[in-house]
Amino acid sequence: MLARAVRSLATSTTITLRSLNYRPLTSARNISTHLAYLAKERAVAIEAVERASQVCQAVFKRLITAETLTKKDKSPVTVADFGAQAVVNHILEQHFPDDPVVGEEDSKDLQGEDGRVLREKVTELILRAIDRGQYAGGPQGRHWTLDPIDGTKGFLRGEQFAVCLALIIDGQVHLGVVGCPNLPYDMSNPDGERGVLMVAVKGQGAFQRRLSTDGIERETPVHVSSVQSTSDAVFCESVEAQHSDHSSNANIARLLGITKPSVRMDSQCKYASVARGDAEIYLRLPVSETYVEKIWDHASGNIIIHEAGGRVSDINGKPLDFSIGRTLSANKGVVAASAKIFDEVISAVQTTLANAK
Ligand SMILES: Nc1ncnc2c1ncn2[C@@H]1O[C@H](COP(=O)(O)OS(=O)(=O)O)[C@@H](OP(=O)(O)O)[C@H]1O
Ligand SMILES: [Mg+2]
Ligand SMILES: [Mg+2]
Ligand SMILES: [Mg+2]
Numbered sequence: 001m002l003a004r005a006v007r008s009l010a011t012s013t014t015i016t017l018r019s020l021n022y023r024p025l026t027s028a029r030n031i032s033t034h035l036a037y038l039a040k041e042r043a044v045a046i047e048a049v050e051r052a053s054q055v056c057q058a059v060f061k062r063l064i065t066a067e068t069l070t071k072k073d074k075s076p077v078t079v080a081d082f083g084a085q086a087v088v089n090h091i092l093e094q095h096f097p098d099d100p101v102v103g104e105e106d107s108k109d110l111q112g113e114d115g116r117v118l119r120e121k122v123t124e125l126i127l128r129a130i131d132r133g134q135y136a137g138g139p140q141g142r143h144w145t146l147d148p149i150d151g152t153k154g155f156l157r158g159e160q161f162a163v164c165l166a167l168i169i170d171g172q173v174h175l176g177v178v179g180c181p182n183l184p185y186d187m188s189n190p191d192g193e194r195g196v197l198m199v200a201v202k203g204q205g206a207f208q209r210r211l212s213t214d215g216i217e218r219e220t221p222v223h224v225s226s227v228q229s230t231s232d233a234v235f236c237e238s239v240e241a242q243h244s245d246h247s248s249n250a251n252i253a254r255l256l257g258i259t260k261p262s263v264r265m266d267s268q269c270k271y272a273s274v275a276r277g278d279a280e281i282y283l284r285l286p287v288s289e290t291y292v293e294k295i296w297d298h299a300s301g302n303i304i305i306h307e308a309g310g311r312v313s314d315i316n317g318k319p320l321d322f323s324i325g326r327t328l329s330a331n332k333g334v335v336a337a338s339a340k341i342f343d344e345v346i347s348a349v350q351t352t353l354a355n356a357k
Helices: 002-010 028-036 039-063 066-070 075-095 113-120 124-133 152-157 246-255 269-275 299-307 339-356
Strands: 101-103 142-150 162-169 172-184 194-201 206-210 220-222 235-237 281-284 310-313 334-338
Touching (some): 039 075, 039 142, 039 172, 039 194, 075 101, 075 124, 075 142, 075 162, 101 124, 142 152, 172 269, 172 299, 194 269, 206 299, 235 269, 246 281, 246 339, 269 281, 269 299, 269 310, 269 334, 281 339, 299 334, 334 339
Parallel strands (some): 101 142, 235 281
Antiparallel strands (some): 142 162, 162 172, 172 194, 194 206, 206 220, 281 334, 310 334
């Protein structure tokens, strides 16, 4: 099933790069530079994330049942993870054969006797494509970074997850795409249409469009919230308490005078929420001394927030450094917020950390 899906979704000749025909809503003055810089990369990245999102949706519909969850059977998510990574890497290889990829998954879990059942579901094509994600990253040249399913727990629960692809050039994120299949298109209608794709190219602003592959999609610019006072802010955080320290987050919120409950949401959908002003702050205070954040968990969200007028740093106010390799080893935790309140949020984080010592 998966092999067929991947093959049909990733067949390069069928990729028409429809997105290239599309002119984002922007001032006429900007159009020439806007369309020229990374225009092909932008279109290919959108196409890849849309197709990978389709793989995730197909796997969720066909393989995830109540039984999967009670038996804690991880194989459906594994199939979706590998499938999404294979699709994206295959598409990237067709269009940018010389660009390496920093991807979360590798094919280790499919090998040996333990991986036999899963392996039977996955073809040679997929294995080869997955392993295009083995690149070490680093400060020079260009590479892509991919999280085929970010928020795997959210995916399993049928809640928020994201397909995240970013292009890093000389250690800096220049392009980010986040596909959020379960995120409401318009938060003022939370029970309405779902499926959002956010995209940002450095210097060009951040945009959202419907997540679909059925035609040319209209893009609309997104901006962070204009809330002036942190007491009016909403903050979001991970669902899993192992991924972000909920009690530190709550102390920070108290210092900032925040009274609204936090929005707990899996995946880089948190960045998307802040980028379009559904929430003002994303707090990711580290739980463990040893965990090092991975570049694929933050690269797309980072540029989308910046291009939407927000700021992102680690808990010490230091920008995230994507130039080191596969991890953000020079940073600890993550804080994102709209620019107006960012400095205030960082001082509350610092005060909370100092009090905890
Ligand atoms: N200890 C620890 N601390 C911080 N982060 C960790 C930790 N362990 C794992 N991860 C990474 O968290 C990614 C999911 O983050 P989320 O914010 O979506 O978390 S949550 O699902 O809401 O709990 C998750 O991404 P995916 O594996 O793609 O789901 C992990 O890469
Ligand atoms: Mg992830
Ligand atoms: Mg993942
Ligand atoms: Mg994972």
